Amino acid sequence: MSVVASNLVWGVRRKRIVSDVSLSVAQGETLGLIGPNGSGKSSLLRLLAGLRRPQSGRVEISGQDISQIPRRALARQLAFVQQNAATDTNVSVRDVVRLGRTPHRSALSGWSAVDELAVASALERVDMTDRRAQPWQTLSGGERQRVHIARALAQSPRVMFLDEPTNHLDIHHQIEILRMVRDLDLTSIVALHDLNLAALFCDRIAVLQNGVLVACGRPAEVLTQSLLRDIFRVQAEVNNIDQTGRPHIRFKTG
Known part of the structure; x- marks a missing residue:
């Protein structure tokens, strides 16, 4: 494109x-x-x-x-990865990356195998699979940046x-x-x-x-x-x- x-x-x-x-x-x-x-x-x-x-x-x-x-x-x-993004919500790394699937899902649609594969692939690409269950607030600045990129990748x-x-x-x-x-x-x-x-x-x-x-x-x-x-x-x-x-x-x- x-x-x-x-x-x-x-x-x-x-x-x-x-x-x-x-x-x-x-x-x-x-x-x-x-x-x-x-x-x-x-x-x-x-x-x-x-x-x-x-x-x-x-x-x-x-x-x-x-x-x-x-x-x-x-x-x-289109996906956009900004310099700095923060949240006070107590969420896991996987939850943050899951947000990347929002544009592809309707309000009534369930979580699909395609969604799950997109999230897993995105986490693997940025070397954060082992941290998927870790709370967002415990990540370093560099780790958070990699999660932001994973969320963008999950948008496909x-x-x-x-x-x-x-x-x-x-x-x-x-x-x-x-x-x-x-x-x-x-x-x-x-x-x-x-x-x-x-x-x-x-x-x-x-x-x-x-x-x-x-x-x-x-x-x-x-x-x-x-x-x-x-x-x-x-x-x-x-x-x-x-x-x-x-x-x-x-x-x-x-």
Whole structure:
């Protein structure tokens, strides 16, 4: 399922946060969103996922304007993983992941074998099967993040939006989560802070600065020394680490 954004504009009062952004993501592609803090990554993700209505512009999935799709039908196609989510309810890990099946069930339908399989598969994918009965409140920040991703996977979406999915994760789970996202048979748009992880796991990278899309292309095309200097204000060396042509960034401290 493809995602196409055309001339998206959104802001608060007189401050424009997303400014005339147009981009497209092909079916099965993983697009990374990068940019300095406050560049508009999270706001753009919410516009693309239909969680915010743009002041102008439109978003289409497979050629259909998402503003014309009923919310429940949209939730069966799109999943969103936010940076931080909390609950005071005393629920288990499995209960949280079960919420991902809500868009697929009517008020009167019972819990089905298909629902159970989706939940079990999602927990296995994020390496949380052994924690399925554990209370949510006892989890670490990284474990909670993995459960959020499992809940999104349980939706069986065709497009997934992830806002800083590697926050609070150790390096092993950062790599495993992004490898899983890349290898899923769906379209993914991921906001990331770690530029080397974006280069390693994303098919293309879009760069935002002050709400404006300043670059979009393959990692080796986008992550140049000049862009890192001008957008991120850092000095770095950029080298290809293998024959895939994916760049590796080594930051200079002096």
